[in-house]
Amino acid sequence: MHLYLHIPFCRQACHYCDFHFSTNISNKRAVVEAIASEIILRKDYLPKADIETIYFGGGTPSMLEEAELHLLLNTINKHFSIAGNAEISLEANPDDLEKEKLRQFYNAGINRLSIGIQSFHEPHLQFLNRVHSAYEGEHCVRTAQEIGINNISIDLIYAIPAPDHSILMQDMQKAFALDIAHISAYCLTIEPQTAFGSWLKKNKIKPIDEEYAAQQFEILVKTLADNGYEQYEISNFAREEHYSLHNSSYWKQRPYLGVGPSAHSYNGTSREYNVSNNARYVEAIQKQIIPATLETLSPADQTNEYLLTGLRTKWGVNKEKLEMLSGRSFFPAHQVDLEKLKEKNWIREDPENWYLTDMGKLFADRISSDLFID
Ligand code: SF4
Structure with missing residues (x-):
């Protein structure tokens, strides 16, 4: 079983970010206490089994004080059984x-860090409105390694406007020099509810050049592969199988509980979405109400979600599982489409699964949606 905690605070808003967070930290303690209460309220949401992964996401969970982190971990320990080898990421x-701070995390049991580096190039960090410097990005990785946290993932953003691909190459070279086990690489996208989104509307910035983004993706995939990183999900690359077990559980459709404002939960047949508002979240939890919206997933929803996430991974989608989720309607309806995709060399199969080819990975979302059922 898997547990996600959403810590909805950040020091400043990155220009591209549309996650749920607040830069007003005046009620941080109240939100953390409410998350601890929600853990108790929801302790029976998941089937009784050991928790295999815990993921502190956000927002910026590294803003948690030591006492706040302990409150959350102690509450989890008291109400769930945590597997001895659980992956606990922050x-x-x-x-x-x-x-x-790193020592506090390590002593509390955090055994994996996902660090929002985004770039090691100072002007790019400023363009994105990141709060940290390039020096801090490099320094914190070395300090974490000194303390003994070696399971480190970094986020990188590509397709940031630049005259050529040299800065992307430098970012990757820096990650290799730092001996990073896992890299999540995301294409810069411009979402409407962000600073970039508003500037785009006012023509203050240009849209992302799709051709440039595709070139950067190809360079990224090749350079990472040449340096020993396996692309086990379209945006995620690991050396020596240092996969994110938590994120892999999402892609493999495993049930998980998400607590905190805006967190999602999934039990196999439905999803729940917590309210994306810190004050309303605290108010509801204080009244012992879980402020969540329930969405029941139809066989078509379950099949389509499986296609969307599963095809992006190296494990592909299992034919029998597709049949089972879709009520045995998938293959009769899609046999011709699958054959066409195979002819284009966008997908390949073995007796059990379908997978995207390297070329298919460039069109992953389009391929999935072409295979959706109603
Ligand atoms: S990208 Fe991360 S640090 Fe930046 S605003 Fe979004 S959640 Fe906060």
Whole structure:
């Protein structure tokens, strides 16, 4: 079983970000206490089994004080059974990761860090409105490694406007020099409810050049492969099987509980979405109400979600599972489409599964949606 905690605070808003967070931290303690209460309220949401992964996401979970982190972990320990080898990840921003803070995380049981580096190039960090410097990005990785946290993932953003691909190459070279086990690489996208989105509307910035983004993706995939990173999901690359077990559980459709404002939960047949508002979240939890919207997933929803996430991974989608989820309607309806995709060399199969080819990975979302059922 898998547990996600959403810590909805950030020091400043990155220009591209449309996650749920607030830069007003005046009620941080109340939100953390409400998350602890929600853990108790929801302790029976998942089937009784050991928790295999815990993921502190956000927002910026590295803004948690030591006492706040302990409150959350102690509450989880009290109401769930945590597997001895559980992956316990925390998303962190470099500016938070002083030695003492890293030691606190390590001593509390955090055994994997996902660090929001995004780039090691100062002008790119400023363009994105990241709060940290390039030096802090590099320094925090080295300090975490000194303390003993070696399971480190970094986020990189590609397709940031630049005259050529040299900065992307430098970013990757820096990651290799730092001996990073896992890299999540995301294409810069411009979402409407962000600073970039508003500037795009006012013609203050240009849209992302799709051709440039595709070139950067190809360079990224090739360079990472040449340096020992396996692309086990379209945006995720690991050395020596240092996969994110938590994120892999989403892609493999495993049930998970998400607590905190805006967190989602999934039990196999339905999803629940917590309210994306910190004050309303705290108010509801204080009244012992879980402020969540329930969405029951039809066989078509379940099949389509499986296609969308599963095809992006190296494990592909299992033919029997597709048949089972769709009520045995998938293959009769899609046999011709699958054959066409195979002829284009966008997908390949073995007796059990379908997978995207390297070329198919460039069109992953389009291929999935072409295979959706109603
Ligand atoms: S730190 Fe992360 S969550 Fe916060 S605004 Fe930046 S990208 Fe978004």
